[in-house]
Amino acid sequence: MEPTTFLYTLLLTTFFIYTALLLIRKKRTPPLPPGPTGLPLVGSLPFLDPSLHTYFADLSKKYGPIFSLQLGSKLAVVISSSSLARDVLREHDNIFANHDVNEAGLTISYGGNDIAMSPNGPTWRMLRRICVREMLSPHSLDAVSSIRQQEMRSTVRHIHASSGNPVDIGAEIFLNVMNIVTNTMWGGTLEGDRETESVGQDFKELVANIMDLLGRPNVSDFFPALARFDLQGVKRKMTVLREKFDNIFERMIEKKSYDEGKRTKDLLEFMLRMEREGGDSKTPFTMSHVKALLLDMFTGGTDTTSTTVEWAMAELLNKPDILKKLQEEIDQIVGRDKLVEESHLPQLHFLSLVIKETLRLHSPLPFLVPHCPSSSCIIGGYRIPEGTRVFINVWAIQRDPSNWTDPLEFKPERYLQQGLQRDFAGKDFDYFPFGSGRRICAGIAMAERMVGYLLATIVHSFDWKLPEGKDVDLSEKFSIVMKKAIPLVAIPTPRLSKNELYN
Template identity: 80%
Template structure:
């Protein structure tokens, strides 16, 4: 094709379309939020930094607490202040209660049939009720407390067997959380060191692969008209990973069907009973819903929880005085002649402060799950059109120097100050690591128990020291979940009074 023909056929129309878009953007009443201009067709895509949470934070310093970027054919708006987060997640909660479902997530969750991506409406309310009011309600979590205790004791034995040698804390926490989640879901677990090492490693790599694909920039999301071509192969890769989990789900469902005489108190049994009974009075509850919820619990529940514990251990090892203070509280409440029990958690006040501060500095999902308005909405005098992908930068808000003293410092004692009695209910828009509004994380209660129980046990049962000459690397690796760039490795030494407690 001749250069002149190419110019008139492709570049000139693209330039005219983009120029028209910029003119309309300026003439809108109310206008779109300010933001970088970008390039024709591509917008700001070529300039995105892989660490989106820090990149968006830097842009907010230039354009303000609400700004917009054109990402391909999709408009994105980023919120970076607590007052505007309140406007989106509380004052206009119903408008922003939908999701802009990524192509990879749609594949993973059987067409978006899970609690995270299902649109706001009757089906989502049914799934929310099943999760929050049935499976993850306090009485339901109490009923499976013995399963959590079994997995904690198993982890203690496993770490004790490796006393005096380097232990990858990321791997150990993931194995414990995975075993706890799967035993709670379908009473299954990994028995024995060999199975923990082999199958556990496979599970960790599988979940890591899924999380990586969910966080990877995808042409299909920026140009939905091209989604059917799957130009980067992300949907195909996700289909392969999903099938591996689907085979596990099918096997577990079949086992439950064959053991109808042996009823067990686990979440899968509850969901299968719901499916047999037809679900809600008007909304059917299908096997695809069951599998999608299982996927939510395994992928969402394991990686975020294990990562939070690893960050907490890293912060404590980085500040030995805080580690000593937590250990002294554990010795006072629990003593050194028995293991921590879940019933001790309500008495471990400094532990709760450590967890709060970890979630402030290291929210598991720093940009939350993006929201998507179901109709045009005006926020702070700016128009957010229907279908916009809205990011809430919780990472930046929870480090805002106008709201937090020494915001970059890990200071659990800050919550002892008057007016800083933070919790996870999503009503405080200076601190909402699990989100807010009707789409707040459904697994808060379970995550809080699991993080507290395992972190307390690891600190109480063992002394931990870094490898000779090593320091704690606190650098981040951004994704849907922000992890430590360098896994935490430390050497455990038993510290309880009786050796038999470890067996």
């Protein structure tokens, strides 16, 4: 064989072997999850429905419990089954331990310095430790129980003053939670020169605007190369909102004086001491961390809690027999000659069932906080590349008929059935409203107390009815926190035996 012919033969053979190896490798590499094809450049962006939770649930019926869609230059994967959620949040928890941070979240969290946006690592562990041990531990919650009692009495007085007139339940509860959270954080409410109700409404709108921007589709998130241009002004608007909180935080911080021999009385004093000392031995703790954690506590503690109580009241007013059963239980344990105390809560078993069922149907965060794998991972036989935005559709999973009988019905008694006992620990992947794994919500203990205490108090202290000609509206408004599309307005009537209990 001539040298030239031999060389051509060698090159041709090498080419065929290389091509065959590529095909074999491609065949062995798991594919991306199935999903809609979308359009060039923009992918499925033009087809997104504002009610993203139901839109994704419908797509899962077509493409299966795991599907992908291209959103601009960003790949998104949606998980809609309990078994696959387990794979992500338990079996591969270390890979999916980071949250997918959008531009709005990065801005409001002082550059990702809070619990939700901070990547898994020493800083995140320090921030979580501060919250769980210093504010949200059972001991810490017990230490400030008098604050919750005081604000609960104030709420009862205020609702009583509106007896016979329509009351916006969500707004009333938000004011209560706002004062509890702020008093716990820095030892004072947000009262100023104006009436407390006016301040509460301003802050309710401020938190609502933040949540709206966090959940708003943003070109910067779908095309990261364009983020520096802030084409929709989301970063600019969020910066304005952050500055409003900043002004409040600065005033509160100025009032605090650091005294090394002084016993820490609230979270802010503790964090200021940590900031002055520079953090722990491994991780610095800065003023940005202080402000980001304060913002976490405020936005995370107020909006989700008040929204959950509002949903619970809407479901109870829609099912008067369940409301009556709950009132009867509280009457039996508490009596009608005194107000509910936190010490009564462990004995109110039906109340806990009502709260569980409310959180099943109305999980505060329908997608939790989207996750982002730190490396490529195989889930359900499909490849999820590093950097993908992963949505866990807990709203759909907790309404899945393969998991639940009559999934759309509000049935608190369902948890009394054998094998259906559920808690908030994130161990059962047909029910995990607070998430699961290492990024599970840090505020579960506080949420349980607050929601239980609030709900028990307002259904025990008052009878409620809808305004004439009105029905309960259970329609949803999709956002980071799933709200009622129409605020719940109802009329209270005193039901306790002694009028002085309302004063």
